[in-house]
Amino acid sequence: MSLAGSSLVSIDDLSNGEIEALFSVADEMSDSLNDQSGVCQGKIMASLFFEPSTRTRLSFEAAMLRLGGRIISAVEVGATSLAKGESLADMARVVGSYADIIVIRHPWEGAARVVADYAGVPVINAGDGGHEHPTQALCDLYTLKKERRNIEGLKIALFGDLRYGRAVHSLTYALARFGAVILFPPSPGLEMPEHVLRKLTTEYKGKLIRLEAVNQKVKKGFFPLDAIYVTPSSPHQLTMLPDIPDIGVQIGLEIETLKKHGIDTWLHYDLSEGDYQIKLKKAGVDTLYVMRLQKERHAPAEEGQELKKDYPVVDKKLLKGKEFKKTIVMHPLPRVDELAYELDADPRSMYFKQAARGVPVRMALMALLLGTREIAISKEADSSVQKVDYPIYDRDSGVRCSNSNCVSNQETETRYIRPEFKIVSLSPLTLRCLYCEHEVHPQYIASSEWHQGMLATKKYHSADSHWIRKIKPENLIIFDSKSEAGAHGFKPSSYITAHRKGR
Numbered sequence: 439m440s441l442a443g444s445s446l447v448s449i450d451d452l453s454n455g456e457i458e459a460l461f462s463v464a465d466e467m468s469d470s471l472n473d474q475s476g477v478c479q480g481k482i483m484a485s486l487f488f489e490p491s492t493r494t495r496l497s498f499e500a501a502m503l504r505l506g507g508r509i510i511s512a513v514e515v516g517a518t519s520l521a522k523g524e525s526l527a528d529m530a531r532v533v534g535s536y537a538d539i540i541v542i543r544h545p546w547e548g549a550a551r552v553v554a555d556y557a558g559v560p561v562i563n564a565g566d567g568g569h570e571h572p573t574q575a576l577c578d579l580y581t582l583k584k585e586r587r588n589i590e591g592l593k594i595a596l597f598g599d600l601r602y603g604r605a606v607h608s609l610t611y612a613l614a615r616f617g618a619v620i621l622f623p624p625s626p627g628l629e630m631p632e633h634v635l636r637k638l639t640t641e642y643k644g645k646l647i648r649l650e651a652v653n654q655k656v657k658k659g660f661f662p663l664d665a666i667y668v669t670p671s672s673p674h675q676l677t678m679l680p681d682i683p684d685i686g687v688q689i690g691l692e693i694e695t696l697k698k699h700g701i702d703t704w705l706h707y708d709l710s711e712g713d714y715q716i717k718l719k720k721a722g723v724d725t726l727y728v729m730r731l732q733k734e735r736h737a738p739a740e741e742g743q744e745l746k747k748d749y750p751v752v753d754k755k756l757l758k759g760k761e762f763k764k765t766i767v768m769h770p771l772p773r774v775d776e777l778a779y780e781l782d783a784d785p786r787s788m789y790f791k792q793a794a795r796g797v798p799v800r801m802a803l804m805a806l807l808l809g810t811r812e813i814a815i816s817k818e819a820d821s822s823v824q825k826v827d828y829p830i831y832d833r834d835s836g837v838r839c840s841n842s843n844c845v846s847n848q849e850t851e852t853r854y855i856r857p858e859f860k861i862v863s864l865s866p867l868t869l870r871c872l873y874c875e876h877e878v879h880p881q882y883i884a885s886s887e888w889h890q891g892m893l894a895t896k897k898y899h900s901a902d903s904h905w906i907r908k909i910k911p912e913n914l915i916i917f918d919s920k921s922e923a924g925a926h927g928f929k930p931s932s933y934i935t936a937h938r939k940g941r
């Protein structure tokens with residue numbers, strides 16, 4: 439199997455087998471960092487960092503230098519022709535003709551995908567806004583494998599800003615695919631985005647047990663959780679997962695309500711003292727993955743300030759709990775206030791090792807994408823992501839991604855990017871942007887079938903009406919608003935008219 443010529447935009451661009459094979463190459467290279475200078479001799483890496491970076495940029499550059507290649511770089515939009523209004527597509531075509539591989543960090547979500555579509559050479563996403571940071575996830579997984587050997591069944595708590603933390607989005611997908619149990623402690627206002635959670639259950643087929651709606655009476659010493667994710671590869675019923683009852687959350691909901699949430703099998707045998715308890719104390723957390731507050735992505739400054747006040751801090755005091763006795767502490771860095779310096783000498787702290795491992799991991803990745811190293815993966819050992827074949831919606835009916843930071847909404851890019859979506863759900867109608875993966879829930883639909891030559895019957899319907907299941911996906915037209923439907927020559931259906939009159 440060859441990865442030569444491929445790009446890495448999302449962690450899902452690599453199968454589990456490919457990741458394991460990449461780690462073997464990284465192991466080999468880290469054992470002899472000084473002997474790799476022939477691997478990419480004559481190759482040029484373009485290092486395009488349009489957001490601040492220490493680790494990612496310098497470890498990529500160090501990696502290419504150790505492989506014997508050379509580097510061209512641009513580190514500010516203002517120093518490139520992007521500042522004159524050039525599109526990412528044009529820049530990608532040009533840089534792709536100068537370099538053999540491009541590494542790009544950009545504040546727009548979906549920017550790396552656009553560059554990969556147009557560059558004609560392998561492109562590596564070094565972070566695109568709050569979307570993904572797949573090579574950080576590779577460094578994280580590599581560290582987990584080094585420190586814990588097996589990821590399957592590991593209980594990993596994700597701590598901090600899960601909403602804007604791109605590294606933790608890529609990591610979450612990878613953890614789900616490798617069979618980890620993911621623990622979500624409460625992070626008010628900074629919860630994991632719904633589109634990430636949806637992927638966990640639809641693409642990776644695991645089960646997400648939501649506990650935030652449950653009346654949790656958190657006792658002193660208990661570790662509260664908002665949700666637990668278990669993958670299908672790890673047994674996901676309590677009866678089959680003996681240490682789960684020891685995970686620490688107190689739940690005070692009636693069992694009937696829990697049944698309605700589809701989680702009865704999780705609790706049916708653990709009814710101690712009339713409570714439905716899952717305790718964390720004994721079983722412990724294997725890894726605490728800490729994120730800083732990504733304040734550069736918070737729109738109004740006050741919101742960031744407000745969130746900063748209650749931001750969790752991982753320090754010696756927290757790690758004194760029994761549940762953290764054997765916990766390793768990870769952080770993609772840079773840190774601000776959320777991780778105390780007093781932990782640096784603690785043997786459980788892994789964050790500097792994580793950063794150091796960025797060099798061999800990125801060396802292995804570039805050698806594979808450039809085809810200067812090949813890897814062998816047997817089909818049996820591989821487990822690719824099961825791609826769900828969602829229908830694509832790409833009609834020009836005015837539906838736009840709702841994320842103002844999405845590349846598809848930027849003035850310079852709308853000249854050539856046509857919004858494209860996956861239809862991930864019909865009820866409620868949910869479209870996932872192909873670039874940034876944010877979801878939109880349009881209100882109105884119509885069919886292209888009925889109006890061909892019959893303008894009088896051009897009617898639009900509510901997206902939550904029965905018509906959503908009647909219209910074939912290839913005929914579906916979706917509108918954001920009534921005015922958009924009207925602008926395309928559609929009139930409201932009798933139901934919509936009656937509904938409006940009734941109001």
Ligand code: CP
Nearest residue numbers: 491492493494770771
């Ligand atoms: N972890 C990480 O992406 O660090 P930098 O922002 O310094 O590259």
